[in-house]
Amino acid sequence: MTTRQLHLNAFLMEAGHHEAAWRLPESEAGAGLDVRHYVRLAQIAEAARFDSIFFADGATVQGSGEFRIAGQLEPLTLLTAVAAATERIGLIATASTTYNDPYALARRFATVDHVSGGRAGWNIVTSATHEEAANFSLAERPLQATRYERADEFLQVAQKLWDSWADDAFVGDKERGRWGDPARIRSIDHEGRFFQVAGPLNVPRPPQGYPLLVQAGASEQGKAFAAKHAEAIFVAHQTLEQAQAFYTEIKGRAVAAGRDADHVLVLPGIVPIIGDTEAEATALARHLDDLRVPEYGLRQLAAFLEVDESELDLDAALPDHVVERTHREGFDSRSRLVIDLAQRESLTVRQLLGRLGGGRGHNVVIGTPVQVADVIETWFTQGAADGFNVMGAALPSGLEAFADTVVPILRERGLFRTEYEGTTLRDHYGLPRPANQLDLVGADVV
Amino acid sequence: MTTRQLHLNAFLMEAGHHEAAWRLPESEAGAGLDVRHYVRLAQIAEAARFDSIFFADGATVQGSGEFRIAGQLEPLTLLTAVAAATERIGLIATASTTYNDPYALARRFATVDHVSGGRAGWNIVTSATHEEAANFSLAERPLQATRYERADEFLQVAQKLWDSWADDAFVGDKERGRWGDPARIRSIDHEGRFFQVAGPLNVPRPPQGYPLLVQAGASEQGKAFAAKHAEAIFVAHQTLEQAQAFYTEIKGRAVAAGRDADHVLVLPGIVPIIGDTEAEATALARHLDDLRVPEYGLRQLAAFLEVDESELDLDAALPDHVVERTHREGFDSRSRLVIDLAQRESLTVRQLLGRLGGGRGHNVVIGTPVQVADVIETWFTQGAADGFNVMGAALPSGLEAFADTVVPILRERGLFRTEYEGTTLRDHYGLPRPANQLDLVGADVV
Ligand SMILES: Cc1cc2nc3c(=O)[nH]c(=O)nc-3n(C[C@H](O)[C@H](O)[C@H](O)COP(=O)(O)O)c2cc1C
Ligand SMILES: Cc1cc2nc3c(=O)[nH]c(=O)nc-3n(C[C@H](O)[C@H](O)[C@H](O)COP(=O)(O)O)c2cc1C
Numbered sequence: 001m002t003t004r005q006l007h008l009n010a011f012l013m014e015a016g017h018h019e020a021a022w023r024l025p026e027s028e029a030g031a032g033l034d035v036r037h038y039v040r041l042a043q044i045a046e047a048a049r050f051d052s053i054f055f056a057d058g059a060t061v062q063g064s065g066e067f068r069i070a071g072q073l074e075p076l077t078l079l080t081a082v083a084a085a086t087e088r089i090g091l092i093a094t095a096s097t098t099y100n101d102p103y104a105l106a107r108r109f110a111t112v113d114h115v116s117g118g119r120a121g122w123n124i125v126t127s128a129t130h131e132e133a134a135n136f137s138l139a140e141r142p143l144q145a146t147r148y149e150r151a152d153e154f155l156q157v158a159q160k161l162w163d164s165w166a167d168d169a170f171v172g173d174k175e176r177g178r179w180g181d182p183a184r185i186r187s188i189d190h191e192g193r194f195f196q197v198a199g200p201l202n203v204p205r206p207p208q209g210y211p212l213l214v215q216a217g218a219s220e221q222g223k224a225f226a227a228k229h230a231e232a233i234f235v236a237h238q239t240l241e242q243a244q245a246f247y248t249e250i251k252g253r254a255v256a257a258g259r260d261a262d263h264v265l266v267l268p269g270i271v272p273i274i275g276d277t278e279a280e281a282t283a284l285a286r287h288l289d290d291l292r293v294p295e296y297g298l299r300q301l302a303a304f305l306e307v308d309e310s311e312l313d314l315d316a317a318l319p320d321h322v323v324e325r326t327h328r329e330g331f332d333s334r335s336r337l338v339i340d341l342a343q344r345e346s347l348t349v350r351q352l353l354g355r356l357g358g359g360r361g362h363n364v365v366i367g368t369p370v371q372v373a374d375v376i377e378t379w380f381t382q383g384a385a386d387g388f389n390v391m392g393a394a395l396p397s398g399l400e401a402f403a404d405t406v407v408p409i410l411r412e413r414g415l416f417r418t419e420y421e422g423t424t425l426r427d428h429y430g431l432p433r434p435a436n437q438l439d440l441v442g443a444d445v446v
Numbered sequence: 447m448t449t450r451q452l453h454l455n456a457f458l459m460e461a462g463h464h465e466a467a468w469r470l471p472e473s474e475a476g477a478g479l480d481v482r483h484y485v486r487l488a489q490i491a492e493a494a495r496f497d498s499i500f501f502a503d504g505a506t507v508q509g510s511g512e513f514r515i516a517g518q519l520e521p522l523t524l525l526t527a528v529a530a531a532t533e534r535i536g537l538i539a540t541a542s543t544t545y546n547d548p549y550a551l552a553r554r555f556a557t558v559d560h561v562s563g564g565r566a567g568w569n570i571v572t573s574a575t576h577e578e579a580a581n582f583s584l585a586e587r588p589l590q591a592t593r594y595e596r597a598d599e600f601l602q603v604a605q606k607l608w609d610s611w612a613d614d615a616f617v618g619d620k621e622r623g624r625w626g627d628p629a630r631i632r633s634i635d636h637e638g639r640f641f642q643v644a645g646p647l648n649v650p651r652p653p654q655g656y657p658l659l660v661q662a663g664a665s666e667q668g669k670a671f672a673a674k675h676a677e678a679i680f681v682a683h684q685t686l687e688q689a690q691a692f693y694t695e696i697k698g699r700a701v702a703a704g705r706d707a708d709h710v711l712v713l714p715g716i717v718p719i720i721g722d723t724e725a726e727a728t729a730l731a732r733h734l735d736d737l738r739v740p741e742y743g744l745r746q747l748a749a750f751l752e753v754d755e756s757e758l759d760l761d762a763a764l765p766d767h768v769v770e771r772t773h774r775e776g777f778d779s780r781s782r783l784v785i786d787l788a789q790r791e792s793l794t795v796r797q798l799l800g801r802l803g804g805g806r807g808h809n810v811v812i813g814t815p816v817q818v819a820d821v822i823e824t825w826f827t828q829g830a831a832d833g834f835n836v837m838g839a840a841l842p843s844g845l846e847a848f849a850d851t852v853v854p855i856l857r858e859r860g861l862f863r864t865e866y867e868g869t870t871l872r873d874h875y876g877l878p879r880p881a882n883q884l885d886l887v888g889a890d891v892v
Contacts, residue, residue, distance in 0.1 A: 084527045
């Protein structure tokens with residue numbers, strides 16, 4: 001048996017995950033709008049044999065006011081362009097179950113899976129912000145519980161639709177003029193609380209059966225959903241202990257839900273800031289932080305915590321009433337992580353902004369390639385991670401540095417692949433191709 | 447001044463527009479699921495300097511029963527993959543205003559326009575079938591009038607969203623840390639009957655301002671919508687007289703709506719079946735027709751006319767009660783074209799199926815390259831067309847034959863370009879880039 005292998009996902013974000021990365025002289029300020037930038041990043045990640053690349057998404061303009069407003073290409077639309085320029089790497093895009101219809105979205109993911117030869121993954125989000133609701137004709141954002149109930153039914157419908165064509169439904173029998181086998185293409189007649197969908201889907205079953213199902217919800221409901229459905233989980237943790245606790249909890253919940261713990265991969269985020277020496281790495285981190293616009297960070301934080309900027313004092317701790325508010329219904333559970341960080345380390349708002357600016361709450365690791373590899377190995381071997389969501393502080397340089405200097409060390413230690421073994425995203429993550437549920441039903445009946 | 451130039455759009459459809467094309471020995475039966483097939487077709491069309499390619503779409507499985515069930519990749523998702531493999535040709539995809547949200551769809555088209563460098567076009571449809579409604583949680587298909595009212599507001603919202611970023615909103619000023627100019631990125635605060643959308647969009651204004659707006663509705667409401675909004679109109683006509691009447695009517699309506707008649711291009715469909723001699727062309731047409739499965743055609747026709755197969759007798763005319771039904775509310779106006787054809791030529795159902803199988807009601811022209819070019823020139827110069835929607839009966843062969851044999855004749859006659867002059871889809875069609883309406887409002891206010 002080979003040693004357990006690490007999984008690496010490259011989380012791609014404009015000119016980098018550090019909020020000021022676009023201001024570096026070598027950065028392309030409009031990188032997030034340039035498909036060639038993303039193609040290049042995907043090719044770097046593929047050359048290093050990453051499992052996948054990933055695009056986050058949300059249906060609002062990011063930021064506001066004077067300093068930082070970023071537009072973003074729609075990731076699922078982008079994915080086929082990246083597919084055309086790569087061969088093996090997995091392609092994960094975020095899409096919301098709150099602001100999509102299952103028929104249309106199931107079809108789009110099936111299309112990406114067909115076009116890419118089985119490389120599609122779906123980061124399932126439920127969209128927590130008021131701003132998104134206001135772009136989709138809703139007066140209020142739906143309650144968190146409602147969002148996750150809808151997500152659950154949404155996924156059920158999507159899976160039924162992907163299963164509505166048996167794997168052998170396409171026949172292509174020119175002789176007899178039979179293009180498909182009608183007995184192998186079935187309506188789903190879903191009647192639920194949120195959706196009534198007749199089906200069948202108008203695309204054959206995706207090469208992977210279903211796209212890889214990814215999730216990143218950190219609330220109670222989010223974790224319950226992940227334990228039930230997710231095959232890869234993105235998380236943000238600052239400490240090994242936090243990460244271990246989450247890892248143990250989510251694997252336990254998956255097993256309790258009747259699943260194989262190895263089929264639920266936990267991928268914490270890591271923002272590596274790499275230098276030949278520790279001093280060089282620290283200098284690079286400082287340089288990036290100096291480029292931050294504090295007013296921008298303050299505005300972002302205020303928006304995230306749903307308070308007015310005037311309620312936050314840069315040189316004081318977060319006020320109690322602000323902390324209290326984030327316990328209310330519907331709050332993005334990431335706000336808890338931010339508040340935990342501020343409280344654990346008794347940070348002022350200014351210090352907190354410094355910690356968030358680089359990685360939005362993810363684990364920023366500043367050091368030499370060996371130091372970064374050590375953190376990865378520790379988390380991987382100490383029950384905190386099955387792999388990592390690699391978030392280059394600046395892109396492409398941060399991803400290149402990781403690929404050139406950290407990946408070889410991980411290989412030497414026998415932790416990471418030198419070559420792809422399979423062709424699909426599921427192959428890379430060692431996850432099974434799901435059986436067709438409708439076939440199983442059919443088999444029962446016969 | 448150069449002579450008025452013809453516009454050519456390549457309507458791409460699986461292994462061809464003839465329903466039996468996939469059964470030809472040289473056809474790829476699963477062509478519709480193969481991105482490489484579409485990339486190849488787009489490259490053929492681009493090499494011949496076509497204005498654009500086009501994908502139709504609908505959110506249901508096509509056909510049913512024993513003989514022909516086709517799956518189809520989602521065209522907007524496909525478009526960026528085709529964009530990556532081409533440089534200049536326009537890329538038009540169909541999307542429904544009945545089963546999409548304006549924020550999400552405006553963003554996806556803006557993304558395709560950015561990724562392709564200004565080559566996106568949107569064929570706006572309102573989705574007339576019961577089957578589509580049943581895939582989107584609706585008990586009934588919406589009334590036709592409602593669908594077009596929604597389409598009208600949908601387009602308004604989309605245009606406001608594309609205009610929510612001024613053309614110069616992206617600044618990228620690294621020195622001052624200003625990524626965008628907040629005064630040039632504006633909410634839209636749309637409050638309408640169907641939609642309430644805050645905005646702004648999270649993608650900068652598309653290179654073309656708006657994607658090219660295409661429409662193909664043939665009903666009263668459809669024509670009213672086209673005259674108001676469409677920049678290119680796809681139509682199906684069997685005779686020069688029909689096409690002339692439509693051309694005159696729609697241009698008149700556009701002018702009445704305050705538009706420039708030259709900014710509304712009419713593109714009838716043509717299904718060219720080409721041979722070196724007329725006899726060869728006829729033999730090819732006969733060969734294709736012999737491959738048809740009559741039961742399939744009957745089922746398709748019955749579904750289209752919303753009657754039971756048993757109500758149609760292959761060797762009799764369409765029964766009166768069936769003709770009557772198509773006058774009812776909500777019927778796809780294309781059913782009128784089919785019925786007009788049957789009545790004008792006193793066709794039996796079997797004969798009607800023969801006429802429809804090749805081009806679904808479009809003008810099938812069987813002949814030598816010169817004969818096909820003659821029809822095109824006549825329609826173009828006699829007030830029936832500004833260009834054509836070229837529908838290869840078999841693909842790629844039908845498109846190749848057209849590009850290799852008909853296009854050179856059109857060039858000799860000075861009717862069609864030898865080189866692209868501009869870079870965007872609007873450039874190819876000679877259509878202006880729309881001004882930013884919000885800028886104009888702003889200018890008024892200042
Ligand atoms: C690495 C990572 C990536 C995420 N990407 C997105 C995203 O693209 N869009 C989004 O709306 N939320 C994203 N989230 C947020 C989660 O999906 C989730 O909404 C958030 O953690 C709040 O959890 P909850 O919904 O369970 O409260 C991401 C979270 C993490 C950790
Ligand atoms: C060339 C051509 C292409 C069309 N493509 C589509 C399509 O992709 N999807 C669709 O739903 N309807 C399509 N239609 C149908 C029209 O959009 C329209 O629904 C139909 O002509 C009925 O018109 P009405 O809606 O005004 O009744 C097409 C029509 C033509 C002539």
